[in-house]
Amino acid sequence: MTAAETGRGDKPLVRIDGVTKRFGDAPAALDAVSGMIGGGAITGLVGPDGAGKTTLIRLMTGLMLPDTGTMEVLGFDTRKNPAGIQAAIGYMPQRFGLYEDLSVQENLDLYADLRGLPKSERASAFDELLTFTDLKRFTGRLAGKLSGGMKQKLGLACALLKKPRLLLLDEPGVGVDPISRRDLWKMVENLTKEGIGVLWSTAYLDEAEACDHVLLLNQGKLLFSGKPDDMTGRVSDRVFRVSGMTGRRRQVLAGLLQADGVIDGVIQGEAIRLVAAKDKKPDIGSAGDGATLAPAPPRFEDAFIDMLGGGPGGRSRLAEAQEPTKGDDDRPVIEAKGLTKRFGDFTAADNISFDIRRGEIFGLLGPNGAGKSTTFKMLCGLLKPTGGEGRVAGFDLRRDAAEARNQLGYMAQKFSLYGDLTVMQNLEFFSGVYGLRGKHRRERIDLMASIFDFGRHVSQPAKDLPLGLKQRLALACAVMHEPRALFLDEPTSGVDPITRREFWTHINALVEKGVTVLVTTHFMDEAEYCDRISLIYRGRSIALGSPDELKARVATKELPDPTMEDAFIALVQQSEAEDAA
Template sequence: MDTPSPAVVTVRSLTKRFGPDGPPALDALDAEILPGEITGLVGPDGAGKTTLIRLMTGLMAPTEGHVEVFGNDTRTRAQAVQEAIGYMPQRFGLYEDLSVLENLTLYAELRGLPEQDRPEVFAELLRFTDLARFTARLAGRLSGGMKQKLGLACALLKKPRLLLLDEPGVGVDPISRRELWSMVENLTREGIAVVWSTAYLDEAEACSRVLLLNEGKLLFAGPPGQLTGRTRGRVFRVSGFQGRKRDVLAGLLEDPLVSDGVIQGEALRLVLRQESPPERLQGMVMVPAEPRFEDSFVDLLGGGPGGRSVLAENTREFPKDDPKPAIEARGLTRMFGDFTAAADITFSVPRGEIFGLLGPNGAGKSTTFKMLCGLLKPTRGEGRVAGFDLRRDGANARNRLGYMAQKFSLYGDLSVAQNLDFFAGVYGLDRASRRARTRMMTEIFDLGPYARQSARDLPLGLKQRLALACSVMHEPDVLFLDEPTSGVDPITRREFWTHINGLVERGVSVLVTTHFMDEAEYCDRISLIYRGRSIALGSPDDLKASARSDDLPDPTMEDAFIALIRKSGADGEPKGGTVS
């Protein structure tokens, strides 16, 4: 007699197509989800992650094959499935004009939670998510991390046996992501099965098991350490090179023996296709590095996109020896009533440099960002872009900068082609330049197949490509990128940074915010903002060195971020200053 499977979810020969002639979004998948474990669901944009989660909820029917949840076929017993699960969708599904408590009450009604049980359940969830102090706050006024905690609370209203989380960490700072992770780990100790879809591969590395999808196919299923081990002996930290690090990296990424590479402070991190280094690495200092899940993920998918940026090659060169800063903040302060969102922010960014603004959700990064873009008037202080004072010469300053907003800010009702044409017109390009630049952006970002599609219906990675294309339409010499790769998979992120690095080599100056701590390593300098103030200013290596201790002899950028925030909080009011 066969022993019944302990699996919570069983997927057999699962295929899903959208349209009779379309390629399969999922192609003949076999997988299992086990109780008391976090199963990571990873893969590039369009790999089929969200489709698989929706099939597990019973909200969507397979084209072929079967999905069973607790023995219930999702085709025939969808209601029984939905009563046993909690589901947190990728997009914030709560009501922004309702308070925290009102959202909980609404979802309790929708989930059929008896009224007499609600006070006890609400109190437990508010304690669990640390939202008890914010019950009257509108959901739309919560920080990114708090929104995700509220979404998690709503998914847990009727204690589920299976929790499906579709990218819960998107747009959330490292401290809030660690808190979310800790909460979910506590749930698995009660035997709850969790599926955690993620673009953050450090999260995938902490899962019990991982399902890696690409173009609808399952490439790997098992403990993440098994995949990470594929690149052991092929990962190196490289230093001692001559020339600018971005230019050196671009050349190395064109070498067929280099699978992947990124900037890591003043050094480079390379993944080779073989253990012996290529000739162009001769003379450089190569130190073996511990492989990461992301190294093997990119390697398994065939490696990164290379180091050549067609966008940069088609952008004019700006003089790097201009003594005037490209971006300058002098005592920038912004108050909303009695609340100080940003206080005395001061830094300057020279030509051809990437400057990062880091900090927890709600720290004041976006406020600082908007003041320097001319979108928000400072209460005190001044900002300059390309030498223009934003108060007196705002129009001239805006003509010199490109801006990519944190949230997709293009026109959803317009097609891809119409958005490109519209922004070319907004930036004042003449008819001939407009046609030429629109055609060029369509080719560079591979937007041709989607030219007539509404922007709102694009997958996230394509939306971000379109947003970047629109922001550089007029060849700006200053680029403002507010979390440009939030929620985007590692391959697409590398594509973005190939373009950004290439533009910087042409003399473009970049101000960027990010919650990906490996991306923070790509910056030349960083200002760490907390409670509206700059608490640290220096290079990535400076910030990591400041967090070094006996317990953390070789801190990561995330370790440094958390250590500096906690030190500032423990000391009382945050202090400005620099890290030398």
């Protein structure tokens, strides 16, 4: 790879040559990785959690040393002069290296001291960075009280107190809503115009497409190095859109994923997006006589799935073992009637109303701090509403909370498992919590262990599992008692694309058995799986409809075919304009 390939800079800022790093007896966190990072460009370090991204970044900072291979950063060998590197770079760690009990200004003051910024330069630097990040109005607010996007902006400001030649950002967009992510991208793009080299680590594959250059990691190995277009070019003539289908789209997708010539497929509103095998045309006969097949633009994720050998197919053993849920299709399974939650003078959720029918996926979307998590927590009984009411399977969450919780399964990316308990102990604990007893309890535990292939991991603490297995375990625990409703709170953040496909194959198939799903997500492509979406902003529901209906609301001559992200941002901006009028 030449220096020109790394970006717009003439000389690489980072040279990585055959770097390997191991921790104990585990497989190599990095396995003979080589690459370059240029100046004046954004290099994407892309891959799922556990791919080796954070390890590689820490090696660049000199905080760790490689077992074998060499790394040179800004002309310094990381083994010989880590202090020289640390004085010259900007670094924003993944785990938010700010002090949440200090204000925005106090964090800036502290980092200015740590970075040795002369007091004579501080006023102008603070003013420039607070303007750049739009945080001037919040200098007195505690960092812990900021939204996720504002925290990331403050972290970026602290990393830029002394203008670096190289800026290392470890997953700055994780858990951040589309508006905040777009703001962060604009800020970082402006930095590259000053010649700064930026390494942007991410598990969001759509972010890879915005980079000048990409290093793609998976399980410690470098799978690809080059321009994003070179990656998507692998599948340029193999991506299709199926429309005009007969029957329920989830059933059609499951059938198409088993069809000859199809290696991957996802729901996209009322249509289905397919990736074909090389030199194969997808067989869409199972989609009905009226179905049509048209070429679609390829995405980075399409090419990544192709590189990994294709998706998991359309079969769900979990759903096959599930008895169809009972209930009246005309009666809502989940109901929100005027739900309101106040914390002192602050209204987090204001008169939220909707209902979700049997066998429906309903999405709660919204920027960080908008009130969607508050609404979600009220509906699954974790938070008592100030006003209004919520019901699950007919049970009032105020009066019959225990009965309501027995009808639902809850899954979150964090906190829904007990890390110090083993896989088997988690399965046993949750089966007991959900009231399973005797032979039936043992049968369900054995079934979950078999379906999700926990075999050799049953004695392993949950905290030590790879993220994909943690997600499978969390889903197994949530569906142990065959609930009528599933509450999914950011369920796939950070997992690899194959595991995400596997997860949604299970969810789609469970919905076909009558299970009702309420989901929050920052993945806009996952929002396409929803039958309907409520967009929450400033504590209110500002839009309600199907993905295609929300996209149609913001379509213009200039943007005739908007994405869900375009719709999300446009609807929020419309709401802001209406509030300001």
